[in-house]
Amino acid sequence: xxxxxxxxxxxxxxxxxxLHSIAPYRLTVIVSIIMAAASVLFTLYLPILSGQxxxxxxxxxxxxxxxxxxxxxxMIFAIAGAALSQWIMNIANNRITYRVIRDMREAAFxxxxxxxxxxxxxxxxxxxxxxxxxxxxxxxxGLLMGFSQLFTGVITIAGTLFFLFRADVGIALVVVLITPxxxxxxxxxxxxxxxxxxxxxxxxxxxxxxxxxxxxxxxxVQAFGYEDESLSRFTEINERLRDCSLKxxxxxxxxxxxxxxxxxxxxxxxxxTGALTVISGGITVGxxxxxxxxxxxxxxxxxEISGVVTELQNAIACAERIYKxxxxxxxxxDAEDAVELGxxxxxxxxxxxxxxxxxxxxxxxxxxxxxxxxxxxxKNSSAxxxxxxxEAIGKNATTGEVVLDHVAFSYxxxxxxxxxxxxxxxxxxxxxxxxxxxxxxxxxxxxLMRFYDVNAGSIRxxxxxxxxxxxxxxxxxxxxxxxxxWLKPGTVRENIKLGKPDATxxxxxxxxxxxxxxxxxxxxxxxxxxxxxEDGDGLSQGQKQLLCxxxxxxxxxxxxxxDEATSxxxxxxxxxxxxxxxxxxxxxxxxxxxxxxxxxxxADVILVMRDGHIIEQGRHExxxxxxxxxxxxxxxxxxxx
Numbered sequence: 001x002x003x004x005x006x007x008x009x010x011x012x013x014x015x016x017x018x019l020h021s022i023a024p025y026r027l028t029v030i031v032s033i034i035m036a037a038a039s040v041l042f043t044l045y046l047p048i049l050s051g052q053x054x055x056x057x058x059x060x061x062x063x064x065x066x067x068x069x070x071x072x073x074x075m076i077f078a079i080a081g082a083a084l085s086q087w088i089m090n091i092a093n094n095r096i097t098y099r100v101i102r103d104m105r106e107a108a109f110x111x112x113x114x115x116x117x118x119x120x121x122x123x124x125x126x127x128x129x130x131x132x133x134x135x136x137x138x139x140x141x142g143l144l145m146g147f148s149q150l151f152t153g154v155i156t157i158a159g160t161l162f163f164l165f166r167a168d169v170g171i172a173l174v175v176v177l178i179t180p181x182x183x184x185x186x187x188x189x190x191x192x193x194x195x196x197x198x199x200x201x202x203x204x205x206x207x208x209x210x211x212x213x214x215x216x217x218x219x220x221v222q223a224f225g226y227e228d229e230s231l232s233r234f235t236e237i238n239e240r241l242r243d244c245s246l247k248x249x250x251x252x253x254x255x256x257x258x259x260x261x262x263x264x265x266x267x268x269x270x271x272x273t274g275a276l277t278v279i280s281g282g283i284t285v286g287x288x289x290x291x292x293x294x295x296x297x298x299x300x301x302x303x304e305i306s307g308v309v310t311e312l313q314n315a316i317a318c319a320e321r322i323y324k325x326x327x328x329x330x331x332x333x334d335a336e337d338a339v340e341l342g343x344x345x346x347x348x349x350x351x352x353x354x355x356x357x358x359x360x361x362x363x364x365x366x367x368x369x370x371x372x373x374x375x376x377x378x379k380n381s382s383a384x385x386x387x388x389x390x391e392a393i394g395k396n397a398t399t400g401e402v403v404l405d406h407v408a409f410s411y412x413x414x415x416x417x418x419x420x421x422x423x424x425x426x427x428x429x430x431x432x433x434x435x436x437x438x439x440x441x442x443x444x445x446x447x448l449m450r451f452y453d454v455n456a457g458s459i460r461x462x463x464x465x466x467x468x469x470x471x472x473x474x475x476x477x478x479x480x481x482x483x484x485x486w487l488k489p490g491t492v493r494e495n496i497k498l499g500k501p502d503a504t505x506x507x508x509x510x511x512x513x514x515x516x517x518x519x520x521x522x523x524x525x526x527x528x529x530x531x532x533x534e535d536g537d538g539l540s541q542g543q544k545q546l547l548c549x550x551x552x553x554x555x556x557x558x559x560x561x562x563d564e565a566t567s568x569x570x571x572x573x574x575x576x577x578x579x580x581x582x583x584x585x586x587x588x589x590x591x592x593x594x595x596x597x598x599x600x601x602x603a604d605v606i607l608v609m610r611d612g613h614i615i616e617q618g619r620h621e622x623x624x625x626x627x628x629x630x631x632x633x634x635x636x637x638x639x640x641x
Contacts, residue, residue, distance in 0.1 A: 014320045035089035036151040042082035044159045051290030093147035101140045108132045114330040117451045126209025135318035142315020153301030160298040174269040181262045196248035198317035203241045263299035270295040338470040341398045398558040399427040400589030406457035418612035430590045432600035435609035479552035481565035485544040487536045493528040499555035511554035514580045517546035542569045560590040597634045
């Protein structure tokens with residue numbers, strides 16, 4: 001019982017949201033209703049004219065041609081009026097429908113952009129795409145049918161009843177008494193189709209997700225011989241979709257025959273009652289013809305409305321899935337007083353109206369000293385792109401001091417991952433993070449970038465809790481090179497300048513040379529103007545990774561995150577890039593995730609993680625001397641080599 005009540009409340013809530021979405025176009029809705037009423041009135045006027053014409057020719061050798069000609073002119077006027085009203089109504093309905101779904105898609109897309117990463121991780125891309133594309137299309141079909149047929153159907157029923165009662169009360173009562181049978185049939189179908197259409201929509205989304213996953217990873221599917229398993233999964237989902245679609249179609253398809261049967265009863269009742277009334281002299285033959293026409297017009301909307309009800313059930317089910325996406329809780333917005341990193345100035349170190357305490361002044365003074373030290377370290381890097389370095393330093397006063405204080409985090413509350421993690425990183429240090437798969441290395445990076453917020457504790461950058469730092473400011477101070485490459489459709493030039501659009505071509509080429517990417521870019525068909533796709537078709541994995549490294553070298557942020565940054569690059573090029581990285585990391589706080597321990601021997605601090613905890617830390621030589629877990633990992637890699 002509670003389940004039925006919840007479903008009913010759920011439908012009511014969705015209907016309220018739909019009406020709220022339509023509300024901005026209320027004037028167009030009013031135009032549609034007026035045109036629907038005009039179309040129905042013109043249509044209902046035609047049977048009256050037909051009845052009058054029949055009465056003018058019913059007598060033997062007694063035909064009033066002048067009156068019939070007047071009636072024909074009026075019929076032409078009524079038909080033209082009905083057609084024009086219908087045309088305007090259709091324009092209004094299409095405008096309402098497609099503006100509503102435009103707004104829904106825009107709202108859904110805007111929500112996707114602000115959804116927390118946790119939602120995107122726990123929901124497949126195909127399912128989300130299915131909601132924004134397929135479900136919105138299904139909703140549009142139902143909404144358009146609702147506007148096109150619901151308004152005219154309701155007005156037609158009301159209008160025909162009015163004319164029926166005006167012509168003959170007895171015949172009108174026959175029609176009214178038989179009507180509940182049709183209403184019962186429509187209600188019976190509507191109650192049973194909603195849950196079926198909802199299940200159909202959800203299963204369709206699951207199927208879309210599988211297809212998207214298999215197509216996007218076709219090389220992996222073929223490489224691991226997963227074709228049979230993927231086909232088996234698709235077949236199973238397809239069978240479930242077939243079952244729920246057949247059930248929904250079956251129940252919706254019995255509506256039309258049922259209502260047609262009721263329509264025949266109504267027509268028969270009007271015909272018999274009307275014939276007896278004509279014999280008794282109560283009405284004329286022309287009036288009976290008019291009443292029979294009204295009986296047809298009265299029952300026709302029930303057929304249409306029953307079909308509309310079925311489509312509306314499908315549309316509401318699809319709308320529910322769309323609104324669930326739109327109503328998802330967005331990422332926690334930046335605080336109103338969120339600060340910008342790198343805005344430190346001399347004025348900030350001075351007492352402000354006597355309110356700055358000695359401790360605060362000392363803290364800011366220490367930060368200024370740290371900034372100067374880091375600046376000197378970066379200037380001494382003597383990199384090929386030294387000019388870019390100096391400009392970057394001038395624009396950014398972020399030192400890169402990072403502190404993790406009693407941090408706790410878990411993706412699922414029942415499964416703790418990181419607990420009581422403490423770490424203090426001084427400006428300019430190179431921190432290497434190693435450990436087995438699933439120990440929390442990538443999770444730590446996600447927390448540093450604030451893709452996820454900590455469950456407990458805090459992470460501070462330059463003494464400021466990152467939850468009080470504007471996200472764009474925090475992330476713009478990090479440069480990331482990951483194992484998975486990021487490319488957008490466009491030219492090589494546009495991809496390199498993604499992080500620094502105002503960079504000159506000279507700066508771009510200098511960064512490309514530093515990353516050892518310039519030579520292969522020059523060999524491309526159009527050089528830096530060569531167009532690449534999102535997947536980087538035509539480029540090797542190593543070349544794509546070199547472009548991503550060049551992008552970071554061009555931007556020169558104060559903090560770096562390198563996650564297997566050279567995993568797809570040949571050994572000779574890797575050695576060159578490691579030297580370039582060493583110059584770039586001078587004076588920059590760097591977090592390096594590496595599986596090949598030989599690449600992190602020069603790190604200032606190596607953190608060894610296991611099960612979300614730092615179990616060892618120190619320099620490479622110190623950890624080897626301890627003979628702990630790190631030493632075991634290092635020796636095992638040497639043996640495999």
